[in-house]
Amino acid sequence: MIRKTGYLILSAxxxxxxxxxxxxxxxxxxxxxxxxxIFASDFLIFNVTDSRNVYNLEATVTTKSDSxxxxxxxxxxxxxxxRGSRRITFHYYVVTSDVxxxxxxxxxxxxxxxxxxxxxxxxxxxxxxxxxxxxxxSVYAEDPMxxxxxxxDINTRLExxxxxxxxxxxxxxxxxxxxxxxxxxxxxxxxAGEGYDFYLLRPYAPGDEIRYVAWSRLGxxxxxxxxxxQMEEERIIDTVFVIDFGSGMNQGNGGIRIxxxxxxxxxxxxxxxxxxQDGVGFLIMSDETKIxxxxxxxxxGIDRFQKSVSEIRPSGTFSVTDALxxxxxxxxxxxxxxxxxxxxxxxxxxxLYDEKRGQRVYAFVINPFDYIVKDAINEDLRRSLFLKQYRxxxxxxxxxxxxxxxxxxVGNHDMLQKLMISYNYAKMTNQGE
Amino acid sequence: xxDRTGPEIYRVMNIGIFAxxxxxxxxxxxxVYPFMNIPFFVFLAALPFLRIFLPSKYKxxxxxxxxxxxxxxILLSLSIQIGYVSSRYSFAALKPDLGLFVSGIxxxxxxxxxxxxxxxxIYANITLLAFSVLTFLDMIAxxxxxxxxxxxxxxxxxxxxxxxxxxxxSLIVYGYESTLPLATFTVPIWQFILASFIVSIISIxxxxxxRARKEGxxxxxxxxxxxxxxxxxxxxxxxxxTLQRFSLQFLAIAAIVVSMVIxxxxxxxxxxxxxxx
Numbered sequence: 001m002i003r004k005t006g007y008l009i010l011s012a013x014x015x016x017x018x019x020x021x022x023x024x025x026x027x028x029x030x031x032x033x034x035x036x037x038i039f040a041s042d043f044l045i046f047n048v049t050d051s052r053n054v055y056n057l058e059a060t061v062t063t064k065s066d067s068x069x070x071x072x073x074x075x076x077x078x079x080x081x082x083r084g085s086r087r088i089t090f091h092y093y094v095v096t097s098d099v100x101x102x103x104x105x106x107x108x109x110x111x112x113x114x115x116x117x118x119x120x121x122x123x124x125x126x127x128x129x130x131x132x133x134x135x136x137x138s139v140y141a142e143d144p145m146x147x148x149x150x151x152x153d154i155n156t157r158l159e160x161x162x163x164x165x166x167x168x169x170x171x172x173x174x175x176x177x178x179x180x181x182x183x184x185x186x187x188x189x190x191x192a193g194e195g196y197d198f199y200l201l202r203p204y205a206p207g208d209e210i211r212y213v214a215w216s217r218l219g220x221x222x223x224x225x226x227x228x229x230q231m232e233e234e235r236i237i238d239t240v241f242v243i244d245f246g247s248g249m250n251q252g253n254g255g256i257r258i259x260x261x262x263x264x265x266x267x268x269x270x271x272x273x274x275x276x277q278d279g280v281g282f283l284i285m286s287d288e289t290k291i292x293x294x295x296x297x298x299x300x301g302i303d304r305f306q307k308s309v310s311e312i313r314p315s316g317t318f319s320v321t322d323a324l325x326x327x328x329x330x331x332x333x334x335x336x337x338x339x340x341x342x343x344x345x346x347x348x349x350x351x352l353y354d355e356k357r358g359q360r361v362y363a364f365v366i367n368p369f370d371y372i373v374k375d376a377i378n379e380d381l382r383r384s385l386f387l388k389q390y391r392x393x394x395x396x397x398x399x400x401x402x403x404x405x406x407x408x409x410v411g412n413h414d415m416l417q418k419l420m421i422s423y424n425y426a427k428m429t430n431q432g433e
Numbered sequence: 434x435x436d437r438t439g440p441e442i443y444r445v446m447n448i449g450i451f452a453x454x455x456x457x458x459x460x461x462x463x464x465v466y467p468f469m470n471i472p473f474f475v476f477l478a479a480l481p482f483l484r485i486f487l488p489s490k491y492k493x494x495x496x497x498x499x500x501x502x503x504x505x506x507i508l509l510s511l512s513i514q515i516g517y518v519s520s521r522y523s524f525a526a527l528k529p530d531l532g533l534f535v536s537g538i539x540x541x542x543x544x545x546x547x548x549x550x551x552x553x554x555i556y557a558n559i560t561l562l563a564f565s566v567l568t569f570l571d572m573i574a575x576x577x578x579x580x581x582x583x584x585x586x587x588x589x590x591x592x593x594x595x596x597x598x599x600x601x602x603s604l605i606v607y608g609y610e611s612t613l614p615l616a617t618f619t620v621p622i623w624q625f626i627l628a629s630f631i632v633s634i635i636s637i638x639x640x641x642x643x644r645a646r647k648e649g650x651x652x653x654x655x656x657x658x659x660x661x662x663x664x665x666x667x668x669x670x671x672x673x674x675t676l677q678r679f680s681l682q683f684l685a686i687a688a689i690v691v692s693m694v695i696x697x698x699x700x701x702x703x704x705x706x707x708x709x710x
Contacts, residue, residue: 002701005556010697012560014690019563021673021686022597022604023570025620031453031630033670035559035637038662040693045658047700144655145555145641 002043006147013039039147046143049086051150056084057112059137059154061094066158067310070126070165070260076158078105078120078137085114090141095153099128099162099255126162127255129263130313134158163310168264201227237430238279238295239336239423240359241266242327246286246318248344252371256412259314262340262366265416270302273423283330284308285323288316292330317345320363321355328357336426338419339405340364343396352403360430362422363400363407367393370412446643447550449636450558452629454546457569460622461539464576468586469539470532477540481547503527531587538590542568555640562633571597577618604683 002010013036020032059080068074082088093107104122112118124134135157141150201214204226212228219225243266249259270280274297281295282305291308293301318341327337337359343349343366369389372382393409400407410418448455477499484495510526512518527533542565549561571593579589620626638659642652669689676685 002697005554009556009559010694012556012563016559016563017686017690019567021682022601023567023574024600025570027623027627027630028453028566028570029673030667030670031634032563033673034634034663034666036690037665037669037693038637038641038659040697041662041665042658043697044693044700045654045661047697049654051701144652144658146644 001150002148003146006039006043009039009147010043039145042143042145043148046148046150050088050090050141050143051148053082053084053086053088054090054139054141054150054152056082057088057090057139057152057154058083059092059139060156061134061137061158063158063160067161067163068124068126070129070162070168072165073103073123073125074160075104075121075123076134078122079117080110080112080120080137080139081117082112082114087111087113088141090139092137092139094122094134095136095138096124096134097132098253099130099132099257100124100126100134124160126160128257128260129162129164129309130259131159131161131311132313134160161310164264164267164306168267199230202230204228236278236297237334237336237427238281238331239273239338239426240281240283240295240327240331241270242283242285242323242337242339242341244286244318244323244339244341244343245284245289245312245314246316246342246345247314248318248342249314249366251342251344251368253373256371258342258366258368258371261371261412261415263309265419266340267302267306268416269419269423270305271299272420274299274302276427278427281331282308283323283326284312285326286314286316286318287322290326292326294330295335318342319345319347320349320352321347324352324355324357324361327359328355331357331359334430335359336423337361338364338422340366340410340415342366342368343393344368349396349399349403352400352405356404360426361405362426363397363405364410364415364418364422365393365397365400365407366415367409367411444551444553446636446640447552447558450633450640451546451550451562451565452632452636453626454542454549454562454565454569456622456625456629457566457573458539458543458546460625461542461569461572461576465535465539465572465586468531468535470527470530470536473527473533474536474540474543477536478543478547481544481551485551507533531585534587534590538568538572542572555637555644558640559637573620574618577620581618 013032017029017032017036020028057080059078061076061078063074063076078092078094080092089109089111091107091109094102096102102122102124105120106122108120110118110120126132136153136155139152139154142148201217204213205228208228212231214227214229217227220227243259243262245259249257249262251258252260266282273280277297279295279297280301282291282293282301284291284305289312291312293304293308295301320339320341320343323339324337327335331337339361341363367389369382369386372378372385374382390409397407397409406422408418408422480495480499484492487495506525506527507529509518509522510528513520513523513526545561545568546565549558549565552558552561571590574593574596575586575590578584578592579586582589582592584592641659642655672689673682673685676682
């Protein structure tokens with residue numbers, strides 16, 4: 001294909017040629033002829049050589065395994081074979097998602113002789129979880145003057161599954177984090193029994209365990225009275241994260257995507273909830289995806305969740321009404337339901353109240369403002385969108401509140417914090433079954 | 434990404450590409466300056482330099498603003514002549530006379546030449562070279578007519594222009610050219626012009642060669658292109674010269690150009706066939 005510049009030069013050369021004929025000056029005519037034929041020959045020679053030979057290239061992209069961790073580095077190999085008999089010089093680059101940072105020989109100029117194979121190594125570093133394609137391999141050859149180009153996409157594809165990073169899992173799992181939750185968290189209930197927090201003192205009765213005797217209060221009233229400590233009993237409550245996996249969650253750029261941040265925070269929060277002996281379940285939902293992971297009090301569910309999200313990408317639309325209906329079918333009544341969505345689908349939210357089936361539903365309206373590119377070029381865009389986006393998110397949140405769904409607007413940095421606050425609030429107000 | 438804009442070295446090559454224009458400009462300016470409105474020519478000649486030093490957002494409007502100023506100035510001059518405006522403003526008026534005309538044409542050639550030298554794009558170089566060479570060749574022909582016939586310079590210039598238009602008319606209507614201006618007269622500096630065209634074509638080769646030395650380019654393919662292009666160019670010229678005797682040169686050029694364009698298009702389509710093992 002001749003570039004626009006090529007057509008311009010050819011036009012200029014033809015114009016020059018006719019101009020020279022009109023003026024009738026021999027030297028100018030020879031000059032114009034030579035200029036015209038140089039450019040015309042360039043296109044002709046390119047058309048019958050490199051432009052055809054580029055179709056003789058075959059390529060494959062390979063790796064040892066198709067899975068990797070977010071922020072991890074993975075080595076891949078491109079093998080390019082020239083099936084033709086003529087040597088060809090071309091440029092190649094691997095087409096892939098912008099969630100990967102590429103390193104090594106993922107693109108460059110290459111000369112491959114007839115029947116020869118060239119192998120190049122490159123690496124990828126994933127910044128977002130999900131399933132992504134590496135490929136096709138885009139190859140182009142140019143004429144010596146860079147006026148014409150022939151581009152071919154060699155159909156070689158490799159699927160890479162990116163699961164959450166080790167750090168994201170460990171931060172939620174660590175003893176330190178769980179200790180903070182146990183001792184600083186809110187463990188409200190009004191029922192005496194086995195637990196961690198002190199509830200009240202009562203007079204000793206035969207049969208009480210000696211370890212609960214409050215020795216500091218021995219003989220407090222009449223010298224020989226004994227008291228025992230009553231502890232608050234923890235009530236188990238399941239928590240289900242309903243995650244919008246529609247295309248609205250794809251908002252963002254590079255390593256900052258809404259769905260990626262949501263999943264990181266949900267994993268983190270899930271480990272904290274599990275440490276509290278509560279069950280954690282997940283519903284990943286859109287009109288194209290529906291994955292339900294039943295609440296479990298061990299890490300099996302969280303592991304399944306991590307595996308599931310590494311194999312899908314957000315697509316389609318999400319309906320809160322459908323999600324609540326689905327939750328209602330699959331859950332017993334007393335559960336905390338956290339709906340996390342971008343609410344970017346124009347759904348009528350005015351009848352949500354009817355869909356609640358006794359669950360304690362909390363909604364998190366994601367404000368996409370934090371996911372807009374942060375650079376000098378987009379500074380004006382960010383400034384003009386700030387209030388607008390916040391107002392939209394706030395309005396959605398108000399509608400949800402009016403429908404009996406406690407909701408908050410969350411950004412990139414305060415999501416985990418608001419999830420924890422809502423969880424603590426839900427625990428605090430949990431009256432049991 | 435390959436940088437296709439011309440770095441400074443290409444602009445040095447551009448001086449070589451524009452050698453014919455420079456030689457002709459020198460000849461023209463030394464012969465026509467007595468007829469020129471010098472301040473107006475200086476104003477026109479300053480415009481390309483002004484464009485270089487102005488901030489980029491003002492660059493596109495330089496010529497438009499200059500044209501408006503010139504037209505307003507001519508309008509002012511006409512208004513003064515018919516008495517609508519006081520003559521004290523005549524310092525800003527441009528009289529539409531021979532000086533304005535000669536300065537305008539020479540200035541136009543100078544602007545296209547200088548813009549071409551500054552430009553880093555090869556297609557812009559070639560197009561602007563054609564424009565400037567055409568302008569200066571017309572001027573040279575006018576100078577020759579002026580010397581040989583004793584007509585006024587303006588009449589000589591229009592005489593040359595009329596010859597060109599008639600040549601074009603006779604080409605289209607009768608199929609041959611009858612009055613080629615520069616084939617009729619002998620150009621006094623033909624040796625210099627010939628040398629400058631040789632310098633120009635070598636500079637075009639070198640400029641393309643230097644651009645192609647970037648990563649991924651095939652120097653061997655470039656050599657083929659220049660070799661075949663030169664042979665075909667000279668061959669095409671002799672074919673046209675031969676057919677001139679039969680008044681078929683226009684047909685020959687049209688056939689050459691059309692056949693080359695068809696060949697490029699046809700081979701371009703064939704290249705899209707995928708490989709089959």
